[in-house]
Amino acid sequence: MFIGSIPKKLITQILSNIHLKPRVYIGCSGSFRTEHAIKNLMPDKLVYGNDVSLLSCAVGNLLTGQSLDVEFSGRLESLNQLRGDAVANTSAICLAITLARFKGSNQYSQAHFAHIMRNLPDYHRTEKEKLLRYADGFTIDGFYAGDFQHQIEAARENDGTVIMFAPTYKGGYENIYKFVNTSVTWAAPSYGVWDPENTEALITRLVDEGQSFAIVSDRRMENVEPRIMFAGSNKPIYMYANDARSSLRRESKKSQPFRYRILDADAITAESKVEIALLNAQQLNFLKNIYLAKGINHKAGMMNFAVLVDGMLAGAFIFSMAQYGDKIHNIYMLSDFSTSRSRRLSKLIPMLAASRSVISHVNRQYVIDIQSVYTTAFTKNPVSMKYRGIYRLAKRGEGFLNYSSAVREQSPQEIFNEWYRKYAN
Structure with a gap:
């Protein structure tokens, strides 16, 4: 309130x-x-x-x-x-x-x-x-x-x-x-x-x-x-x-180590299967300490998801309530990261974050009706190569770019297939 x-x-x-x-x-x-x-x-x-x-x-x-x-x-x-x-x-x-x-x-x-x-x-x-x-x-x-x-x-x-x-x-x-x-x-x-x-x-x-x-x-x-x-x-x-x-x-962030298979990006094929799994905040902190920039006190979100390809950890993304505007229909992607820089895997994670199955889970949990996902890329460049082509550039500011995407009605596997066809090779 x-x-x-x-x-x-x-x-x-x-x-x-x-x-x-x-x-x-x-x-x-x-x-x-x-x-x-x-x-x-x-x-x-x-x-x-x-x-x-x-x-x-x-x-x-x-x-x-x-x-x-x-x-x-x-x-x-x-x-x-x-x-x-x-x-x-x-x-x-x-x-x-x-x-x-x-x-x-x-x-x-x-x-x-x-x-x-x-x-x-x-x-x-x-x-x-x-x-x-x-x-x-x-x-x-x-x-x-x-x-x-x-x-x-x-x-x-x-x-x-x-x-x-x-x-x-x-x-x-x-x-x-x-x-x-x-x-x-x-x-x-x-x-x-x-x-x-x-x-x-x-x-x-x-x-x-x-x-x-x-x-x-x-x-x-x-x-x-x-x-x-x-x-x-x-x-x-x-x-x-x-x-x-x-x-x-x-504030110290508690982390919970857990076992996972490290992604072999070269092993991904057109027949690979993608899964999206929930993580708790402590598990996500464990991954952020490994894959995100050191020295930054990363903010906790409200829901955390891991992306698995053939059972291997491909990345994760974090949602937070929208800070401004329509908080019922928009959600903010606080962070997204991939575990490999190869094969433009970084594009797959935000694409999957906008999938209907993920958003439906958030809607049920928080009794909202998300229609679009937005995020911020902190850069002085005119575009973000990660979000270009998959999210729409909504705002260009001093040192940052805001990107948004309508919820994708495809299944996670269909989104993976699109990513593989357009970006993986």
């Missing part, structure tokens, strides 16, 4: 290395992880949350003993029957956000939307149970619905510490919650849309003002050195602060 939450391990790292004043003001609370951690570890601190999103404002009110009034309209009008106290209203908002995943006009989305609507009391009851578990024993000392710049001012006026993870891309919240925001009437706060390009200027200003702060960002600033780096994924997260011990934390 929440977007862009600070990783729990990073929160622990921050709180272990900075000095907090008696009053702590959180900007862009999101899922309230930071507030929860401070209240658990430092119960004497006064903690004040802040956000502008509908769900976060509802939760912020709940955690301060208030209730957010909402009224649903349009396709969400039936949710009005669920309104009541703070827990009931917040749970109804959670359902609205769930329904937004199935706002599309295709048969799959319509069926899921209608199913939830037919069973609203049951879904609402489940949401209330989850919310009560979340809020059990957890309160904060205040919540401000509005621009985080005012939260910074409040921290300065009351000699407090600011902790914040501002939006990482401009207009992200507005795009993600567009459907919900147009179907719910509530006392929405006014705020300025944050441009992450201004993060360094904000940090510099807080330093000049002598403000106690910790600003978390996914960007390495040009003129400001971070105090903390958390390498929990393939993209490090940095913390900038006025006063903190330096700290580097890199």
Whole structure:
């Protein structure tokens, strides 16, 4: 439900290395992880949350003993029957956000939307149970619905510490919650849309003002050195602060060695048989340590697959939920690699990743309806030789290329046969 939450391990790292004043003001609370951690570890601190999103404002009110009034309209009008106290209203908002995943006009989305609507009391009851578990024993000392710049001012006026993870891309919240925001009437706060390009200027200003702060960002600033780096994924997260011990934390990835037959690329023939097998995260980490570039902290995905040709390991690919755009119909291929550079085997792996049988497995597991696969090639070249001819070039950026492919309706064996005919010889 929440977007862009600070990783729990990073929160622990921050709180272990900075000095907090008696009053702590959180900007862009999101899922309230930071507030929860401070209240658990430092119960004497006064903690004040802040956000502008509908769900976060509802939760912020709940955690301060208030209730957010909402009224649903349009396709969400039936949710009005669920309104009541703070827990009931917040749970109804959670359902609205769930329904937004199935706002599309295709048969799959319509069926899921209608199913939830037919069973609203049951879904609402489940949401209330989850919310009560979340809020059990957890309160904060205040919540401000509005621009985080005012939260910074409040921290300065009351000699407090600011902790914040501002939006990482401009207009992200507005795009993600567009459907919900147009179907719910509530006392929405006014705020300025944050441009992450201004993060360094904000940090510099807080330093000049002598403000106690910790600003978390996914960007390495040009003129400001971070105090903390958390390498929990393939993209490090940095913390900038006025006063903190330096700290580097890199999550260790557990690996599970397993036996496999090494591919003999020259042994592949037109009669070879291809199989696709599921791997767990630890098994995939074992392969990544062998076949991917060293020194990169590779990000874990949601599902991992191995490609076998005649029982020999030919490669693997990893899927992750799409970060932007339509997350119901698009899926992101986080990584794909082959175990041999011979015979253009590297093309076979992404071709198979787009096969209907693989995508159907993902759809069943995550109750989504993937129609296309996309990925990124980090290169300064005008094209990626691996994806050229098998994926469509969707975007060319500074140092990267985005490629996409519609789901292939062929079986894995048919895709292998196409690859062998076009590329193997």
